[in-house]
Amino acid sequence: MNTTAPISETTSKRFEIWVANRTNLYVGLGGLAILVVLILFPFFGGTPWTRRLVDFFALLALAQFWNLMLGYAGLISVGQQGFIGIGSYTLWLFADMLGIHPFISVIFAAIGGAIIALPAAALVFKLKGGYLAIGTWVIAEIMRLIVANIKRTGGGSGVTIQAASKLGTSVRVPGSYWWALAAAVIAIACTYFLLRSRTGLGLKAMRDNDLAAESMGVNIWRSKLYTYVIAGAGCAMVGAIVAIHLLRVQPAAAFSVNWTAYLIFISVIGGVGTIEGPIIGTLIYFVLRETTAKYGEWYFIILGLLAIVVTVWSPAGIYGYVIRKTGFYLFPLQRKVRWLAGNGKRAVVTAGEGGAS
Amino acid sequence: MDWINAAVQGILLGGLYALFAVGLSLVFGTMRLVNLAHGDLTVLPAYVALMLVNAMRFNPFYSIPITMVILFIVGYLLQRGLLNFVVGRGDIAGVIVTFGISIVLQNALLLGFTANSQGLDAGRVENLSIKINERLAVGWLPLIIFLMAIVVITALQLYMNWTKMGRAFRAVSDDQEAARLMGVNTKHVWAVALGVSLLIVTIGGVMMGIRTTFDPLLGSQRLIFAFEAVIIGGMGSAWGTLLGGVILGVAQTLGAQAFGSAWSILVGHVVFVIILAFRPQGFLAKTVTA
Numbered sequence: 248m249n250t251t252a253p254i255s256e257t258t259s260k261r262f263e264i265w266v267a268n269r270t271n272l273y274v275g276l277g278g279l280a281i282l283v284v285l286i287l288f289p290f291f292g293g294t295p296w297t298r299r300l301v302d303f304f305a306l307l308a309l310a311q312f313w314n315l316m317l318g319y320a321g322l323i324s325v326g327q328q329g330f331i332g333i334g335s336y337t338l339w340l341f342a343d344m345l346g347i348h349p350f351i352s353v354i355f356a357a358i359g360g361a362i363i364a365l366p367a368a369a370l371v372f373k374l375k376g377g378y379l380a381i382g383t384w385v386i387a388e389i390m391r392l393i394v395a396n397i398k399r400t401g402g403g404s405g406v407t408i409q410a411a412s413k414l415g416t417s418v419r420v421p422g423s424y425w426w427a428l429a430a431a432v433i434a435i436a437c438t439y440f441l442l443r444s445r446t447g448l449g450l451k452a453m454r455d456n457d458l459a460a461e462s463m464g465v466n467i468w469r470s471k472l473y474t475y476v477i478a479g480a481g482c483a484m485v486g487a488i489v490a491i492h493l494l495r496v497q498p499a500a501a502f503s504v505n506w507t508a509y510l511i512f513i514s515v516i517g518g519v520g521t522i523e524g525p526i527i528g529t530l531i532y533f534v535l536r537e538t539t540a541k542y543g544e545w546y547f548i549i550l551g552l553l554a555i556v557v558t559v560w561s562p563a564g565i566y567g568y569v570i571r572k573t574g575f576y577l578f579p580l581q582r583k584v585r586w587l588a589g590n591g592k593r594a595v596v597t598a599g600e601g602g603a604s
Numbered sequence: 605m606d607w608i609n610a611a612v613q614g615i616l617l618g619g620l621y622a623l624f625a626v627g628l629s630l631v632f633g634t635m636r637l638v639n640l641a642h643g644d645l646t647v648l649p650a651y652v653a654l655m656l657v658n659a660m661r662f663n664p665f666y667s668i669p670i671t672m673v674i675l676f677i678v679g680y681l682l683q684r685g686l687l688n689f690v691v692g693r694g695d696i697a698g699v700i701v702t703f704g705i706s707i708v709l710q711n712a713l714l715l716g717f718t719a720n721s722q723g724l725d726a727g728r729v730e731n732l733s734i735k736i737n738e739r740l741a742v743g744w745l746p747l748i749i750f751l752m753a754i755v756v757i758t759a760l761q762l763y764m765n766w767t768k769m770g771r772a773f774r775a776v777s778d779d780q781e782a783a784r785l786m787g788v789n790t791k792h793v794w795a796v797a798l799g800v801s802l803l804i805v806t807i808g809g810v811m812m813g814i815r816t817t818f819d820p821l822l823g824s825q826r827l828i829f830a831f832e833a834v835i836i837g838g839m840g841s842a843w844g845t846l847l848g849g850v851i852l853g854v855a856q857t858l859g860a861q862a863f864g865s866a867w868s869i870l871v872g873h874v875v876f877v878i879i880l881a882f883r884p885q886g887f888l889a890k891t892v893t894a
Contacts (some may be wrong), residue, residue, distance in 0.1 A: 323699050325640070370877060373884040374835070377638020381831040382880075383874055392762055392870040415646030504824060506705050544711040551707035552704060558700045559689045 266443075267579045274577060285428055291420035297424050301492050303533055304427035304507060305485050310517075310525035311434035312481040314509040316498030319442060319450045320474040321457070323380045325507045329367075329387030330479045332502035334486025336394055339496055342410040350422055353487040360483020363390075364476040372471060381431040383483045384504070391502035405497030412494050417518050423492040430485050435578075437477060438522055446470055454520075505547075512550045515557050518564030527565050572574045605739040607861060612742060614857035618833075618850030619750030625833035626757060627801035633840055635691045636796040637698045639758030641705035643827030645711075649675050649806040649819060650813035651713060655720055664724035664814050666696070672806045677801035685722025691794055692780065698779055706823060713820035721817035730814060745815045746811040751843050752807055753849070755840045760804070764786035769796060825869075832876040847887055852876065 289297050309327065316322040317549045337359040341352035350418035354438065365595060371382040395403050411419060441447050461467050490496050517528025563571070568575065628642045639645075652674055653667040660667075661803035682705075690697040733743040764770035772793045781893025784790050813848065828851060835853050837844025852872050879886075 261823065317696065321696070323696050324698070325703060370880055373880055376636075377632075377699045378831065378835070380638065380640065380695075380699045381828065381880070382840050385828055385832070385876065389873045389877070392867075396866050396870065508703070511700055519696075521647070544715040546773070547711040548708050548715075550710070551704040555686070555701050555704035555708075558704070559686065562693075562697060574608060 248547070257394060261302070264582050266582055268573070269578050271577075278577075282432070286425070289424050293539065294420055297420050298492070299533075301420075301424050301427045301488070303494075303529060304424075304431040306513065306532065307436040307529045308430035308485050308526060308566075309482055309506070310426070310510050310513040310529055311431070311438055312478040312485075312526050314514045314519060314522075315434075315438045315441070315506075316474050316478045317514065318524075319438075319447070319454055321377070321454045321469050322471060322475060322476070324383040324475075325380045325504065325511075326371075326383030326385070326387035327478065327510060328502050328506040329383070329390040329506055330364070330482035331486035331489070332387070332394065332498065332508055333390055334360055334483030335490035335496040335501045336406075337483065338487035338490045339400075339406050339408055342408055343406070346410070349408065349414065349491050350426065353426055353484055353491070355485035357480045360486075361476050361480035361562035363483075364479025365472075368472050368475045369481070372468065372475075387502060387504075391498050394502070395498040398524045403498060405495060405501075407495050408490055411491045419491065423488055426488045427485075430488060433484075435482055435522055435523055438480070439578055439580070441473070441477070446473060447580075450474065497574070508547065508550060512554050514564075515554045516565030517567075518570075521564075521566050521570070521576070522580075523569075523576070524564050524566040531565075539603055581602055605737075607858070609740050610857040610861040611854055612740065613746070614854030615850050616742070616750045616853070617857060618846065618853030619746075620808050621829050621833045621849030622753040622814060622846040623756060623849075624830035625837070625849055626842060628784035628803045628827075629752065629834045629839065629842070629845055630760070630773075630801045630804070630832045631798055632834075634773050635794045636695075637687065637691055638695070638702070638771065639798075639801075640699060640702040641709060641823075641829065642702075642830060643825065644706045644709040644820075644823035645675075645679075645802055646805040646809040646812075646826045646830075646840055647713065647818060647823045648678075648709065649802075649809040650722075650724070650818045651717060653724060653810045653813060654717075657724060662725050664810065667724075667776055668810050671810055672803045676799040680795045680798035683798040684791065687798065688791050688794060692779075693786065694715035706827075708822055710820050717820065719819055719821065720833040721819045722813075723817045724810070724813040724861075725853045743815075749808065749811045749815070752811070753846060756804055756807065757846055760800075760842055763800075769793070770805040773797060825842070829872075832872070833843045834886075835884075836879050836886055838875060838889030841886075844886060844888035851879075 251266050285300075288300065292300070313324065316324055334356040337356040338349065338352045341347045341355045342349040347355070367383075367386045371379055371386060374382040392398050400406060402484070414422070442450065449460060450470050452460035452463065453465055453470060457467055486501065490501075513528035513532050514525050515528070516531055517526065518524025535546070536550065539549060539580055561568065607770055612674035614822055623644070624646050627646075628639060631637055631639050631642070642692075649671045652672045653664055656667040657664050686705075687698075687701065689722040690701050691889055729744060732744075734747070735741045772783065772788045775786065776790050776793050780790060783793075809818075829849075832852050833845050835848065837846070837848030852875070855875035856868045857871040860868035863871065
């Protein structure tokens, strides 16, 4: 984690670029310990909590993918439910129609999501900003209508994943738990390593000023395509996991725009453009869901109002507030310059980082 | 003859879509805000009219002017109290806030009126039609809605070209800062723009409530139809939205004629996607900036 790389020694001022510090190392080790506990959770946690955590990690993974598109590529999608639905139905296709083990079919669902994301990207990228958002929604609606109108996929009433129900609770619940946990870890790792890479630097430059980035040689179209395809594959993967978990897939639920409502809420409340934000957002969302979901419409009204209030008056979200107070990143992404000038002073300059607003 | 009948119904349906699309286009044109709550704001006036009709016991047609005034005030206050804070802060804030409004509005309507379909009863006019021959008939209501669309677009053009407020609309649309320096109160202008947008959709929303039924979940579909009409017609062109609406409407009714009613909306989407792929600027685009 401690990547220190001296860059230049020829100029009068010597400096080095650093990304992580010692605290990050300890936090990283702590995170690994938590991960080990989470992996072992199904053995001691009991089925009800394991099931709840499947929901938690599925949403966390979705929020990370959504946040990767919005927070770093400036792509605002209200159509990720299309990929979630496609993932669910691809799982059914591979598991029930082709007889492949459901847990392996999840991989095919992710591939299916990526394949569909390619032509979808070519279309929606012709639009910009808010119109692009509605464009992604149209793509999701097209997928829903196709699936709902085909008799083989059960039409509007949907299908039951027979292969998954045959597995039995003792296999299905821990299995879908591990897949959901893996999806969340993959989403976080994907975001982290993509952003630490050259493409990621380009993405952040593009988010802040796409014209300037393009003139510096960033291929905007390709960078956006990468994130859109990764997010499409990721959301399809989660859709497949959710299908195994719930056993039943219906077009109205699998392609519901409510998915997007959750993702927007989670990312915006937690903090757009950070990896930590969606984690905090998902935790808050779950507390809210456990306490107010029984009030139905009121629950959505509260979600909507909170998202509005945070966007207008505190666009960086909760984690943005934490960063402003402490300057500490759990997942350090920004490059900081440390001068090694002769007077012994160590001035730290932090490159701008934070939510897109 | 069935095909001609379907095409005629599609053209008339296009008038309705144009009424929804003009409002969306006007708001985008003046403040670069894509209003994701637009669809739900076309459903709201039908419920306002329903409450008025229930309270006053008059024909729903009389409720239209009152509802238009109410929706204008709703739009003005919504813009001044909330949306003005996000205009000019980039696409993302606008999309998130208006999506939030959409969720809140939809669920508030569900809370107040349940998910059951409601209707506005205007008496016999609903079923009157002009019989051209045995298999071709044009309903009065769809025809009135289509003519209203033409009247509204003409009026909007005149308003934009000949009034002081219309000039302010065009000025803030071209250059917000310069308009402000010339003494235009942009906050007021934006608020009027959203007010006018909602006033226009009220006509379509209430007329649709009279013609068929409505429920709180219709909003997202109407937003998408309005958006498709705007893109097909070309951004920034008022007559373009009418053309876009007609193309979408005809695609849907011919699609229903060819494959059955279940496929109607899907055929409309597919036609939209094809046009987006080959003519992304639309047919009558005035501006190229998105």
